[in-house]
Amino acid sequence: MDALCAALIAGIPLTGEIPADVTTVLARHGCAATGKHSMAVAAEAQRLAVHFGGNAHQAETAGWLHDISAIVPAAQRIEYTQQWGIAVFPEEAAAPMLLHQRQSAVLAAELFGVSDAAVLSAIGCHTTLKASPTTLDKIVFLADKVAWDGVAARHLIRTRSCGRSRCRWMRRAGATSTISGCAALLCSPSIRGSWRLITSFLITWEGE
Numbered sequence: 001m002d003a004l005c006a007a008l009i010a011g012i013p014l015t016g017e018i019p020a021d022v023t024t025v026l027a028r029h030g031c032a033a034t035g036k037h038s039m040a041v042a043a044e045a046q047r048l049a050v051h052f053g054g055n056a057h058q059a060e061t062a063g064w065l066h067d068i069s070a071i072v073p074a075a076q077r078i079e080y081t082q083q084w085g086i087a088v089f090p091e092e093a094a095a096p097m098l099l100h101q102r103q104s105a106v107l108a109a110e111l112f113g114v115s116d117a118a119v120l121s122a123i124g125c126h127t128t129l130k131a132s133p134t135t136l137d138k139i140v141f142l143a144d145k146v147a148w149d150g151v152a153a154r155h156l157i158r159t160r161s162c163g164r165s166r167c168r169w170m171r172r173a174g175a176t177s178t179i180s181g182c183a184a185l186l187c188s189p190s191i192r193g194s195w196r197l198i199t200s201f202l203i204t205w206e207g208e
């Protein structure tokens with residue numbers, strides 16, 4: 001196992017069961033809220049996979065692990081990424097939090113033994129999506145947004161990485177179920193199309 005990865009779980013007893021271990025590891029790093037979010041994303045991803053004909057087990061696994069890189073020190077995201085031999089894009093250098101999606105894929109493989117390329121792909125693009133996404137990529141991407149809770153929204157406000165009006169909308173009761181019911185989001189062929197659809201909902205709700 002990579003030394004940096006090993007250090008992140010040093011002294012933490014693991015069971016081999018992903019849900020339990022993700023919850024434990026995140027809690028031991030002071031990220032219990034991310035553990036609850038991960039559980040919600042796993043459940044939502046599983047639900048979407050069943051509904052849209054995806055692989056429910058892959059979706060649930062990716063959901064549990066998609067934010068496991070919350071355990072990487074925030075101030076060292078670029079350093080960790082470079083030490084793992086991963087090139088940092090200019091956009092990621094400007095907003096290092098973007099790196100967390102690809103870092104989660106590294107940790108899913110290194111710490112949890114995930115070798116399924118489809119699962120690692122979905123984890124690795126769960127924030128931004130990517131060109132020519134698979135159905136699983138889109139399911140996990142959307143599950144993350146649908147299951148976005150108040151804690152995550154408040155964090156984004158604090159870090160100013162998201163517009164305030166968007167976060168206000170995300171905290172509204174009913175917003176989640178509105179997006180959840182929109183099958184069209186999963187049919188969009190691109191990140192640009194997905195965000196255009198999501199933005200149309202944001203505008204609708206902000207205008208009410």
Ligand SMILES: [Fe+2]
Binds near residue numbers: 067100101127
């Ligand atoms: Fe994330």
Ligand SMILES: [Fe+2]
Binds near residue numbers: 037041066
């Ligand atoms: Fe997330």
